[in-house]
Amino acid sequence: MKNSSKFIIFAPKKAKPFLLFYRKKLNDEANIEIEIQEMQLPEHSAVISTTKNLTGKAERELENILAGKELKTDESFIIKVSKEYSLVSARSFSGLLCGLAETYHQIKKNTGKPLLENSVSSPAVKNRFYHICMSGTTPNIESLIELMKDLKILKYNGIVIEFENKFPYKKHNSFLHQNHYMLEDIKKIRKTAKEFALQIVPLVQCLGHLEFLLKFDEFKGLCEKKGHVSSACPLKNGTFDLFKSFAGEILFAFPETKYFHIGADEVRVHGKCPECKKHEKKNGKYSAFAEYIKKVTNYLFEMKIIPMIWDDIIYRHYPDVRLDGLSKQTIIVNWDYWTKNTQKTSELIFVPGRIGITTSRKRMFDINKFHPPEQDGEKITYEASAFFEDYRWEKMKIYDFIKTKDFPATVKAFPVIEMIKSDGFVPAGASNVRKSLQGTENQDFLQRVLNNKAWGEKLKSSNVDFFIATSWGRGNSLKEPVFNMELMKYTLASGGYFSWNGNGTIEDYDEYFDALLNRLDQPKLSLSLQDLLKGLYSIRSGAFYSEVEKNLLPLKNSKTPFYQMLYLYCKNFLFSVRYESYMERLKKYIYRLEQEKNYPSQEKKQIQQTLETYKKQIQKIEKEAIKILIKYVVPEEASELVTSIFYYKKIEINSLLEIIHKSEQN
Ligand SMILES: [Zn+2]
Incomplete structure (x- = not known):
């Protein structure tokens, strides 16, 4: 098939709703024009072509595919590429749509060119x-x-x-x-x-x-x-x-x-x-x-x-x-x-009869838990494991087993x-x-x-x-x-x-x-999306925060729901990590503001200003958040989500402001 940003899909009527969605996506994301032609073809098949005149050859080929043994399951599909056209065929309607979905991924992978690849594919799980x-x-x-x-x-x-x-x-x-x-x-x-x-x-x-x-x-x-x-x-x-x-x-x-x-x-x-x-x-x-x-x-x-x-x-x-x-x-x-x-x-299973899962040795006996190896800016987490809920595990045979040299056993x-x-x-x-x-x-x-x-x-x-x-x-x-x-x-x-x-x-x-997300108006990020997502979970360092900050604007300007939500997530992340780290320190000496008569009022004023700034930032994020969320979430629950994010922080700020206010009156 020739390199082109225009093509025609011949398909049964039943596939039309899917194809309309497919067409809109490829048009928005890769600027491809697609014409959909309803056509009576051998069941669960479609033809992608650059020309309008489809010869009987395509139909005969489709019949051969369906008569053959390559389609192993109901949802298996074949994409067969030739000079004039590409065939997509399956034994079920879902299989056909999965095959068409595959052509979507291939086009996205080939940066928007309808260059299809031969493929025979079956699902691992039915x-x-x-x-x-x-x-x-x-x-x-x-x-x-x-x-x-x-x-x-x-x-x-x-x-x-x-x-x-x-x-x-x-x-x-x-x-x-x-x-x-x-x-x-x-x-x-x-x-x-x-x-x-x-x-x-x-x-x-x-x-x-x-x-x-x-x-x-x-x-x-x-x-x-x-x-x-x-x-x-x-x-x-x-x-x-x-x-x-x-x-x-x-x-x-x-x-x-x-x-x-x-x-x-x-x-x-x-x-x-x-x-x-x-x-x-x-x-x-x-x-x-x-x-x-x-x-x-x-x-x-x-x-x-x-x-x-x-x-x-x-x-x-x-x-x-x-x-x-x-x-x-x-x-x-x-x-x-x-x-x-x-x-x-990470878990061990103990089977006298049919008993479930117990805890890992790593969690129970990790004596280095509080002295993890030094790693800049990374949050070290420990794998949690399930406990028996209805048993006192030390009363079970498992306890003796833990003491044996067989533990930890790999399972x-x-x-x-x-x-x-x-x-x-x-x-x-x-x-x-x-x-x-x-x-x-x-x-x-x-x-x-x-x-x-x-x-x-x-x-x-x-x-x-x-x-x-x-x-x-x-x-x-x-x-x-x-x-x-x-x-x-x-x-x-x-x-x-x-x-x-x-x-x-x-x-x-x-x-x-990456190919799935790929689109013409892709936001340009300063780090890979995967690194950004990983970092948001694991990195707690100023350098990373600045990096995230750089990406706020491109994310915000994107029209894609995923990026808009990622913008909101990053925005909330940046606010939270900075807020939490400030509060962590303040919580420890706030008593002095209350109890010490000679605590410098300039210091107090500064704290007060910082808290007021946080308050304003919250209001701003709340406004932005609701504007984004209301597009996707039912109204009451969009507003509840926003409330839940900042509710406690607002209580915290107000009560601290109250303390400062009172201390000034004394
Ligand atoms: Zn009962």
Whole structure:
């Protein structure tokens, strides 16, 4: 095919919505003009050509491809390049869109020239889902639709949606958020999913993490323990009825649903109400939980829907849980957001029967913890590991094991996947692309990418069919929100990349990501994007801050949502690190201003001025932040995010100003 910035795509009508998106992107980013011609071609095929007259030759070639054996899975695609045209072909609609997405990446890589390369590609993992939780910084509908379209460019084929309080429930809906989606929005989501070949997997928490519900008087009677709003009682009829009511309404809106996630992670309050106590006494710890899970999953199986459930309660925290009788078709999703290396894990697994994960020696016995080797400007972090929650670990056999020469033992990463497999259930792996615990100024972007890489490798080598890249809006509905997904492009793209490829180095990925971002009006940064993202997490030094400062203007002027969000993130970062370091010192001697009569008033004045300056800076960032966030996030949650970032700092400043003010009156 000739070098040209103009081309025609012949494709079936069904591909048009995707192609319109594709065309707009390539036009905006690479100034390429694309004409879309609807054409009846052999199924799931398209032809990219520079001339309008397509001969029958292309069709015959496509038929040959489809009759051949190169397309190994439903979503495998072929790109075949010849002088006159390039063919894209697959055995499914999703495969065709993934093939077209590949041509997008190739064009971006070749700096905007439609120079395509021959390629035959198959996904490493069959189901590559992205998960979004709508408990904080929920995208407005336009932003969500844009995100869904982008998912296809990144070769995902499904989206797990945890609507929480944003679905327009008709019944039991007193708890809905004021910015919840409308029925029209839900229809748009369904339509986009169809057009972009994305499966919708609804997630409705069936027992735990119900803070958003149980905090209200209307529902608090369902709590397992009075006043503990995280978990409902599995034996109260109302709990199951409520789940069925919500699930029923969602399934009515998404009748194509094949998989349904029932949550059930971190259900830590159990066996507390009189009924459950009795049940557990008779049938063992967590018996009421196990029975309830069976009831919920059976309800879905009866509708020919396959349930998914988080793994932590069953496989990690509470090894006493027995799920005998649970259908082996149940998909158990192992969420592991910390593993970065497929070969090793920082954690040790101890298996007398089926006991979970214990802590690492590194964390427990690191005597050098407070004297790390000197490294300029770098923040040294220690890998945290999971603890048994329900056990006193020193009482377990593990303690003797730690004392033996076998410790630390090296253990392969992702041991839970093998445990799920050996129990005969269907395993799934979940990575993380947005971590709630890392807040608004401490996102470890690189770690997220490494985690996705490790998962891709593991799932490919263990032939696991399900992958979910999770993105949490906040820790739970009572906690503070994190930034919206527009900031998380680097991590989001890595989930799609590694679950499709199943291998590849970070360098390969970075090259792919650079091409993905590449556009004509690219902001010119003084350091690579990857270095900037890494530094924002790990470097605390004045020199780095100046470097970040240099990039504020180009980021601010960019029209790309990702760069705009990165601007905001950097702006907040710079303010925070400087503010914190000033406060760190001031906190230590503030008592003297209050207690010492002769403390120089000039000194006090200076402190006062600095604090006033910080106050003004906060106001300025707040104004800017809301202007940016409101484009992507539902209004109430955009403003909550801004509030959460500065709330405590404002209290701190005001109370210090108060101290100074009082000391002057004395
Ligand atoms: Zn109970």
